[in-house]
Amino acid sequence: MTIPLSVLDLSPISAGSTPRQALRNTVDLARQAERLGYHRFWVAEHHFVRVASSAPTTLIGLIAAATDTIRVGSAAVQLGHHTSISVVEAFGTIDALYPGRLDLGLGRSGQRAEQLRSAGVPPVPAPPRPTEVRDGVVLPPPFYPGQLLDFTRVKAALETLHLPGSRPLPYTEQVEEILALLDGSFVTDDGVELRAVPGAGAEVQPWLFGSSGGESAQLAGRFGLPFAANYHVSPGTIVETMEAYRAAFRPSARFPLPYLVVSADVLVAEDDATARHLASSYGHWVYSIRSGAGAADYLDPDTAPALSGPQQRLVDDRVTTQLVGSPATVAERLDALRKLTGADEILVTSVAFDHEDRVRSHRLLAREWGLTPQARAA
Template identity: 60%
Template structure:
């Protein structure tokens, strides 16, 4: 029996003391190396206005990664379509498919739409306190984290202003998705019956994915349209089970897939020993704190910097769900925790994201995991 495929999610992290150019060169190198190690696909995330993350233009990076590799699938995890038009997305990824046919994944996520929903959540009456952590089939499911408080950050408002044209409102995600699929098929019509044809883009052999963190619209649309679905354990571990359940409940066979296909993400750090892995993972808490504090991801600290960071109970509470669900340890330990995640979610594929301060440690983490998992 073949092992469950492993894939890579890369944010192009910027280590403290390094440059954006260093981070982008590291991404190209990691893509080459993980292709050698046997990983199935390589996805680039989309983040904006964060000094510690260089993946603000995933389509550009996808082209660079595809050019530097030859067999691994390359794609977006995910394009934030609330900031873009359907035509722009199709043309960009159609161009990539024309250059690297049969290797490009178009992962789509709700972003501008989620910002509006978070604002509404902030204005709503306070919800009851969430239930505590639980363990389901060996998998830790922590209490949910509310992102609504981040909406009050001035930087959140600034990001929203810079990502949209003045006065623009993100369209409904379902409508944008319908337009993207129609442009790819070549049967797009507007309300007056006028046709439009994306060049490049129409007829592109892209794998279209939806990414989601809950059992809401993304999961349900992915199922209803018969698309593959990526569920987010590494950012929203509290809701991963409801996300995959909603997707499977909504699934209808399509030309893309006869059966549901679920990819689940996990944040991991692997080293030769558990102690070394814990040392390398120590900066993760302060890094997540920078994001959830509303300032955006800082350059990834070194273990020594993390050890010197002041740390309070409030800091611990802010990042507990992320830190507690990061898989850290020797190869056999992390592989066993990934098997628990796979079995609890029924995942067909796992998407691994690893951030360490030193690039060599990140490459080694992926190599050690691949040797343990794919042997």
């Protein structure tokens, strides 16, 4: 069974390179993905780290302008850092110029981060369950925020992202606001009708994103929305996440059945050995995130030092669940993930030191998966 493949790009900055080049690489990859037959191209939102995707809505507009047919969207706008109207008006503006191509992915990292800031570091559940391999899919123990080594920079970033004294709306309430603003039914608590211009009636498809079986998965199901489950972020919780979404699902006008996208980290090369070498600095990048410092420059695999034992253990779940190898090897593992989760679509994200290696990875995978190349626009 062949299902659509889509791309999530983080605009990684390689060691010795610049944010400017990272953004140019993202736009180039979007053009390449469109020609290769990928279904969507999504960008993430990260702040105060060495990835350049800090302003996803701006970047989405630039990508939409540089492409012709591929769907473009966010994975995801972090609602705790934005007001509902700013999100809807921004996406409405892009949709007014490039109608019918936008996916508005919504995430609750902002609200979860606020909870962390207010309540302190959550404890690490114990004991963790052992790694399981189910039908060819690696399911490691879940990683919890309390396992981060240092929260100093995380808390400082949160303070800077919010206006003094402000607190984000509860996630469910903000999702409801955004949906009402998009369909033109928004009314304030005082009974005043307000209409987003542009935004109301825009051909924008809302999505929810999640890494657990909690609020996001259940809310997506209750509203009859498509849902993206983050195997690449939280591989240890993918089964409970997709099960919670399907259990909560109620048919909607556009989605009579659940629609599930599952993400995966991949890196493809001509052969397994080459791919493993190109991916050998991936663990360093994940460690920089989990150390609390945030994503660092992506290191050259030719010169990156070996990780220590404790460093390797901290990132083992992400390294062992990165799908690395030849086109046949990666396609086989992606298909196993599809079968386990029942995914309707797979979302691949790839990080490599050299942009050409990343482009080649997507090209090789597209060919192996059987995507249909698109003719270039005149």
